[in-house]
Amino acid sequence: MTEVTKTEALQADSGRSDLAFDVADLCVDIGETSILHGIDLQLRKGTCLGVVGQSGSGKSMTAKALAGLLPTGSVVRGNYRIDADECRLDAGESAWRRLRGGRVVWLPQDPFTSLDPRRRCGEQILDGLPREQRPSADQRHAEAARRLKEVGLPERVVRAYPHELSGGMRQRVAIAAALAPGPKILIADEPTTALDVTTQAGILDLLAEVRANHHMSMVLITHDLFLAREYCDDLAVFQSGRVVEAGPAEEVFNNPRDEVTKQLVEIGLSGRRLHSNGEAGRLVLAARGITKTYPGSEVPAIEDAGLDLRAGEIVGVVGESGSGKTTFTRCLLTLEHPDGGRYGYLDEQGEPQPWAPQRAQLVFQNPYASLNPAKTIGATLVEALRSAGRPACVVPQLLELVGLDPALATRRPARLSGGERQRVAIARALAPQPTVLFCDEAVSALDAPVQAKILETLADLRDKLGLAIVFITHDLTVVARIADRVYVMQSGQVVESGPTRKVFAEPEHPYTRELLASVPGMEAGSMDHDEEN
Structure with missing residues (x-):
């Protein structure tokens, strides 16, 4: 492993005006366990630093140390300067609260952890304003609406509660609240991990926009090297509490020196290796014209949806939240009763049979x-x-x-x-030895290297057992890696389907093109459907 050489003691750099922060020899111990081992990081003013690594690599712990959010009982050492001002890493909570209020702000992965479910969104945004900037009572609604507009949300969200919003909207509210104190540094901890691909792109584009508009610097913590390359100026790759590689994003990505970085790049580039090399077998599931409208809604959750599945193949069902993919799956598993259409699990004679445990099982997210x-x-x-x-x-x-x-x-x-x-x-x-396995976002909660191993296991099960797998996901990179065929869903309808390579290389529907454009490195045509398996 190539460990990054430590920076010289912060002498000459203390007067440099181009650094938003500079940390040297950061060490964190919790109990008798050493978590971080001599971390060196620099964030240049007006730029975005991507901190990349698997779970347990130390990336989030480093960011928490820089925001004063370490767990109780942590012992922290090192030198830390924000805008050339010395900051004590072991300062008390009151000192850190003042620092977080005006200079550093933390944006968590799940906005539910930062938003109070009992209070309206507009109130929570205004809470962060410095006392001298707080509006009068008759101006509070207008000021909250203005700040929500900046993050792309309508005025009605001022009086909404967090649970009434989608995940992407909640994250936008959290961003508006984070901007209220006027911070110079924004630390975003996996801010899009739980979101759909187009929502992810919208949030990351928004963060880039507000960073420029507010003259901020940003730290983006992520396990996705491709995403970091797309949105960050510089990268620092973590493993086992150490920075193993750092530098300009394009240089780190295109010329990785450390094996950890090479592995992360390889994981992103190996998305075409798990497709079946053999012919799919007999038809095991067929669905036609499935329609479902929930009580109280005039809009169908799914409308005229269909699917064919054969033994020994993996089919991806992809779409954003609200696309109908989960409702469609629940209907096929008899967890919901469709209003119209027909479907059946076919036995070896091709006769349709009702669902039974030995016919289909579900793996949860x-x-x-x-x-x-x-x-x-x-x-x-x-x-x-x-x-x-x-x-x-x-x-x-x-x-x-x-x-x-x-x-x-x-x-x-x-x-x-x-x-x-x-x-x-x-x-x-x-x-129960099922014929069909449904995987509902089965790898979305896992880091990229772990995802890759789970996907390899599923591909092995397909090949060894002749298992038919339906993989439901919002992640097109996962579909590209594992699915032999893909169904793209939007607003309850299947808008495009076919062999994965062909659909992704030559998408016909505008929505498919939009989904592909939302994922770094996966624009239409980036997958050659004629390439070797």
Whole structure:
């Protein structure tokens, strides 16, 4: 591993006027565990620094140290200057609160953690204004509306509560609240991870715009190297509490020196390697004209949606929130009853059959919520096996099938990583030996390297078992990597479908082109559908 050489002691640099902040030899210990080991970072004024790495790499802990948000009991050391002014990393909360109020602001991944669900959005935005800038009572509504307009939100949001808004709208409210104190530095912690691709692009474009308009500097924390390359001027790549590579974004991306950086680049570029090399088998699921309108709504959640699925293939169903992809899936799993249309799981004679556990199973998005924390992994799998009429002795086989050591059967979920938990969730879904596996955003909560390994496992299961997989996601990079065919949904309708390479290389529908344009490096035509598998 190539570890970045430490900066010289902050002597001459202390007078430099081009740095928004400069940190040297940052170390953080929690209890007897060393978390950060001599971190050096510089943020140039008016620029965006991308801090990239997997979970546990130390990127978020570094950013929290720079905003005074470390966990209670942390021991922090190092030299830190903001705009050439010395800042004590071990300062008390009152000092940090003053610093966060006017110079540094933190934008969390989930706006629910920064917005009070009991208060209206307009009130929360105005809370952050310096006392001398707070409007009079009769001007409060107008000022809140003005600030919401700056982040692309309508006036009605002034009186809305956070739970009444979409995820993207909540993040825009959080940005407006973060801008209120007039900070010089914005630290954004994975601000788009849970959002759809077009919403992600809108939020990142907004952050770039407000950074320029407010003459701010920004730190963008992310596990996505491609995204960081698109939006950041400089990059710092983290692993195991150290900066392993740093420099201008294009240089780091195009000429990576460290193996960690090379791996992150390779993960992003290897999206075409998991497609099936064989012919798809018999038809196992067919749906035609599926329509569903929820009570109280005049607009169908899905309208005239159809899908074909064959054994031994992976089909992607992609679209934004509200596109209808989840409702469509729930109808196919009999979790919702469609108002119209027909569908069936076909047996080996091609006769349609109703849903049954051995026909289709579902893998949920969040492995932290889908497993019972009180049960061992073995107990969870035994329960699923018994429900399917299979013996408990199959547990080791199930674990090995998804790439896990059978010894993990004695552990509880809390002792597993996110990737291991999701593998357990897949193993549980395989217990009834289903023909079809539905994966609902099954890797969206995982880091890019872990995502890649889970996708490889699913591709292996397709090839080994002849499993048919429906992969529901908003992430086009995942679809490009794993899906043999893709269905694109918008406003409850399938607007385009076909082989993934062809659809992504030659999209016919404007919405498909819009989705592709929203993802760095995936504009229409970037995937050559004639390339080798």
